[in-house]
Amino acid sequence: MNEQNVWNRNEVESPCVRICVVHPEARICTGCNRTMDEIRLWSKMSPEERREIMAALPDRSSMLTKRRGGRAARLARGSGES
Numbered sequence: 223m224n225e226q227n228v229w230n231r232n233e234v235e236s237p238c239v240r241i242c243v244v245h246p247e248a249r250i251c252t253g254c255n256r257t258m259d260e261i262r263l264w265s266k267m268s269p270e271e272r273r274e275i276m277a278a279l280p281d282r283s284s285m286l287t288k289r290r291g292g293r294a295a296r297l298a299r300g301s302g303e304s
Contacts, residue, residue, distance in 0.1 A: 234272035234273055234276060237279055239253045245285070252286055255280075255283055255286075
């Protein structure tokens, strides 16, 4: 066995970027775009399952709409200001 290859693993890495916030409507993580079930089961998935999810992640970003205005906008609407 080649000593340089001892620590090399042929696994699909996690897409986690340590921004773990669940979008309230889409119910996916805004950091990595995975569902909560995908995050929970990631370590138990086969490499093929992980690759399929990784391929789908870029398309999910369109599901994340930004909130417009937040509390300040609601207060402005309530008082008649714009």
